[in-house]
Amino acid sequence: MTDLSAFIARLPKAELHMHIEGSLEPELMFALARRNGVEIPFDSVEAVRAAYSFSNLQDFLDIYYQGADVLRTEEDFRDLAAAYFDRAAADGVVHAEIFFDPQTHTDRGISFDVVMRGLTAGMDEAQARHGISSKLILCFLRHLDEEAAFATLRLAEPWLHRIEAVGLDSSELGHPPEKFARVFEAAAALGLKRVAHAGEEGPPEYVHQALDLLKVDRLDHGNRSLEDPGLIERLVREQMTLTVCPLSNLKLCVVGDMAEHPIDRMLDAGLRVTINSDDPAYFGGYVNDNFGAAAEARGLDREQLVTLARNSFLGSFLSEDEKAAHVARVDSYAAGT
Numbered sequence: 001m002t003d004l005s006a007f008i009a010r011l012p013k014a015e016l017h018m019h020i021e022g023s024l025e026p027e028l029m030f031a032l033a034r035r036n037g038v039e040i041p042f043d044s045v046e047a048v049r050a051a052y053s054f055s056n057l058q059d060f061l062d063i064y065y066q067g068a069d070v071l072r073t074e075e076d077f078r079d080l081a082a083a084y085f086d087r088a089a090a091d092g093v094v095h096a097e098i099f100f101d102p103q104t105h106t107d108r109g110i111s112f113d114v115v116m117r118g119l120t121a122g123m124d125e126a127q128a129r130h131g132i133s134s135k136l137i138l139c140f141l142r143h144l145d146e147e148a149a150f151a152t153l154r155l156a157e158p159w160l161h162r163i164e165a166v167g168l169d170s171s172e173l174g175h176p177p178e179k180f181a182r183v184f185e186a187a188a189a190l191g192l193k194r195v196a197h198a199g200e201e202g203p204p205e206y207v208h209q210a211l212d213l214l215k216v217d218r219l220d221h222g223n224r225s226l227e228d229p230g231l232i233e234r235l236v237r238e239q240m241t242l243t244v245c246p247l248s249n250l251k252l253c254v255v256g257d258m259a260e261h262p263i264d265r266m267l268d269a270g271l272r273v274t275i276n277s278d279d280p281a282y283f284g285g286y287v288n289d290n291f292g293a294a295a296e297a298r299g300l301d302r303e304q305l306v307t308l309a310r311n312s313f314l315g316s317f318l319s320e321d322e323k324a325a326h327v328a329r330v331d332s333y334a335a336g337t
């Protein structure tokens with residue numbers, strides 16, 4: 001282990017952009033397929049991994065939604081969450097705000113309550129076993145319509161005590177944030193915070209819409225904001241947190257090579273950027289792999305890594321006191337190493 005990867009390994013951090021369905025490792029996919037008697041179109045774990053070669057977001061989404069079909073019972077969702085939290089704990093994650101895609105499940109006849117009971121059981125166990133705190137972000141699938149998003153929001157109402165925010169994910173191009181402005185307004189009225197994927201494949205205009213129409217508290221990805229200097233200035237001025245996902249960007253061809261990743265340009269511009277894993281089972285790495293890959297390719301130093309870790313808490317939905325306590329832990333770790 002290099003000095004830098006040892007430093008990353010124990011750096012306290014929060015993860016703010018991780019789709020729980022995207023943490024389904026092929027081994028668990030096979031175990032759940034067997035347990036539930038579900039056919040999957042692969043012979044082996046190796047064959048699954050070999051199929052994970054994508055040329056854009058849609059390529060990935062097609063296989064990601066197919067993989068989620070093995071998730072059927074409350075226990076499956078609990079096992080999925082438990083596996084993620086065990087792995088995250090090993091990476092020094094002390095707080096996670098995780099996405100889930102209820103429509104992927106309710107559209108297959110799995111009830112919203114089954115998903116919620118399973119995920120929240122996994123979250124509560126992670127708190128007890130590892131001391132990891134966590135929050136849930138309900139994502140609407142943007143390739144579906146506004147009415148379906150409203151129906152999902154209604155299903156969430158009995159669970160608002162366990163849901164922190166709503167998000168927007170799936171196929172970005174052709175599905176601008178404006179399509180969901182009224183749903184996000186209704187979510188805000190219910191007291192939910194708001195985030196949205198924007199500027200991953202979509203143009204800077206989608207980032208403007210996420211800010212102006214969805215009134216997001218945090219921006220997921222946001223890479224293409226760099227094409228619009230006025231937008232960068234605004235994001236810096238508003239101290240908007242961007243949840244950047246380097247290995248995802250590489251695997252989905254948002255960047256051609258990690259050596260071209262803009263993470264250091266974003267930091268230099270004064271953007272409040274964080275590093276996250278997005279869909280770790282599909283993109284070849286958990287959060288520390290993402291820190292390591294970006295640090296190596298872009299020559300990030302300890303000070304930049306500490307800024308990224310501080311940002312992960314500052315950009316979280318923890319209380320101001322909790323944020324301050326975590327930031328103090330990051331600073332004392334940095335001072336002691």
Ligand SMILES: Nc1ncnc2[nH]cnc12
Binds near residue numbers: 019057064172279
């Ligand atoms: N990177 C990503 N972008 C959009 N939707 C997603 N769903 C899971 N991962 C995603």
Ligand SMILES: [Zn+2]
Binds near residue numbers: 220278
């Ligand atoms: Zn994502």
